[in-house]
Amino acid sequence: MNLSKILRPEIHGFKPYLPGKPIEEVRKKFGLKKIVKLASNENSLGVSARALGAYLDCGKEIYRYPESSGLNVRKALAEHLKVNLDEIILGAGSDEIIELLGKAFFNKGDNVIVSEHAFIRYKMAADLMGSKTIQVPMKDNKHHLMGMLKKITPSTKALFIANPNNPTGTYVNRREVNEFFSFLKKRRLSPFIIFDEAYYEYSKFLSPDYPESLEYFKKGLNLILLRTFSKIYGLAGLRIGYGIMSRELVLALDRIRPPFNVSIPAQNAAIGALKDQTHVKKSLSLVEEGMNYLTHEFKKLGVDTLPSSGNFLMVNVFPWKGKEIFLKLMEQGVIVRAIDEYGFPNHIRVTIGLKEENKFFLEKFKMVLKRKKFSTDFNQKLRTREALKG
Numbered sequence: 138m139n140l141s142k143i144l145r146p147e148i149h150g151f152k153p154y155l156p157g158k159p160i161e162e163v164r165k166k167f168g169l170k171k172i173v174k175l176a177s178n179e180n181s182l183g184v185s186a187r188a189l190g191a192y193l194d195c196g197k198e199i200y201r202y203p204e205s206s207g208l209n210v211r212k213a214l215a216e217h218l219k220v221n222l223d224e225i226i227l228g229a230g231s232d233e234i235i236e237l238l239g240k241a242f243f244n245k246g247d248n249v250i251v252s253e254h255a256f257i258r259y260k261m262a263a264d265l266m267g268s269k270t271i272q273v274p275m276k277d278n279k280h281h282l283m284g285m286l287k288k289i290t291p292s293t294k295a296l297f298i299a300n301p302n303n304p305t306g307t308y309v310n311r312r313e314v315n316e317f318f319s320f321l322k323k324r325r326l327s328p329f330i331i332f333d334e335a336y337y338e339y340s341k342f343l344s345p346d347y348p349e350s351l352e353y354f355k356k357g358l359n360l361i362l363l364r365t366f367s368k369i370y371g372l373a374g375l376r377i378g379y380g381i382m383s384r385e386l387v388l389a390l391d392r393i394r395p396p397f398n399v400s401i402p403a404q405n406a407a408i409g410a411l412k413d414q415t416h417v418k419k420s421l422s423l424v425e426e427g428m429n430y431l432t433h434e435f436k437k438l439g440v441d442t443l444p445s446s447g448n449f450l451m452v453n454v455f456p457w458k459g460k461e462i463f464l465k466l467m468e469q470g471v472i473v474r475a476i477d478e479y480g481f482p483n484h485i486r487v488t489i490g491l492k493e494e495n496k497f498f499l500e501k502f503k504m505v506l507k508r509k510k511f512s513t514d515f516n517q518k519l520r521t522r523e524a525l526k527g
């Protein structure tokens with residue numbers, strides 16, 4: 138059968154999302170004993186004991202279907218965030234909610250506004266529905282909110298703002314978001330404004346002027362907030378995230394949400410994780426310390442990074458290809474991410490790891506750079522060479 142003839146035309150040019158390389162695959166391929174994975178922005182501290190306990194406790198229940206809307210998780214979140222229960226929807230990761238929004242609202246002929254270098258799943262959601270994606274250039278490596286506003290037309294369905302952005306780690310601050318909303322209010326057209334805050338807890342901790350988007354939502358602004366249990370709460374493997382939005386929107390998405398999209402173990406673990414704010418604090422300190430350490434070490438090497446408000450760093454490896462460095466590091470047992478698909482062919486993205494993982498990464502990174510021939514005479518690379526000697 139010629140599948141391409143019957144495939145929806147929107148899917149023809151689709152490429153699957155590129156996830157971080159799995160540890161087992163790398164272990165087998167290179168016959169390595171030690172592997173450090175810093176590729177998918179997971180919580181390097183792992184899952185909290187309370188979340189794990191809650192997960193294990195529900196083992197005998199898994200022959201049943203889960204509660205369809207994740208009522209108990211939503212109750213716990215409603216209390217934690219001081220929002221109404223019916224303003225919360227769960228997804229198999231916040232990723233599923235991005236896709237549900239697309240399936241429910243995006244049409245052919247619509248457009249979706251994103252920033253250049255933004256998290257790629259927004260464009261994929263638009264592509265899936267045959268909508269157009271308008272990419273607005275960044276300003277100073279950040280989303281250019283005013284530039285994005287200017288692109289709104291009657292056909293604009295949504296404007297996605299990853300705050301902070303993956304892979305750059307940069308964020309838009311309170312002042313910029315205030316300004317954005319005051320300009321938006323003056324406009325007749327108002328598409329869905331979607332703040333993707335997958336790294337919310339890190340940003341709130343690391344960046345004092347990080348905006349509290351929930352306050353805007355509570356003031357009645359037409360906003361959609363996306364957050365997740367995959368990052369700080371250490372439950373990436375279970376797939377659970379959530380959206381905060383108007384009741385009407387929750388009801389609309391509920392119409393197409395797969396009825397049992399969040400499993401019993403995921404729901405139980407999420408409730409346990411929310412209760413363990415000590416683990417959250419420990420995770421934050423770990424990232425702060427690791428971020429300071431790595432940033433400092435990169436600086437000594439003359440290697441540029443962008444200040445990050447997440448649990449990861451984007452590292453400039455110019456004049457080398459990010460892919461090249463990624464492959465060389467993998468041979469040494471360190472898995473990071475090459476980020477060509479985000480428009481950064483000369484960068485890698487590194488998740489902040491445990492203290493010893495960061496050290497291991499750095500040791501291998503220096504080794505990889507040392508082995509490369511410093512054939513260029515870029516000043517910066519010369520500085521790097523000097524630093525590596527020392």
Ligand SMILES: Cc1ncc(COP(=O)(O)O)c(C=O)c1O
Pocket residue numbers: 177178229230231232233256299301302303333335364365366367373377378
């Ligand atoms: C900006 C951003 N949004 C959303 C997600 C999706 O997270 P999840 O589907 O695991 O909740 C990620 C994951 O890396 C991300 O970086």
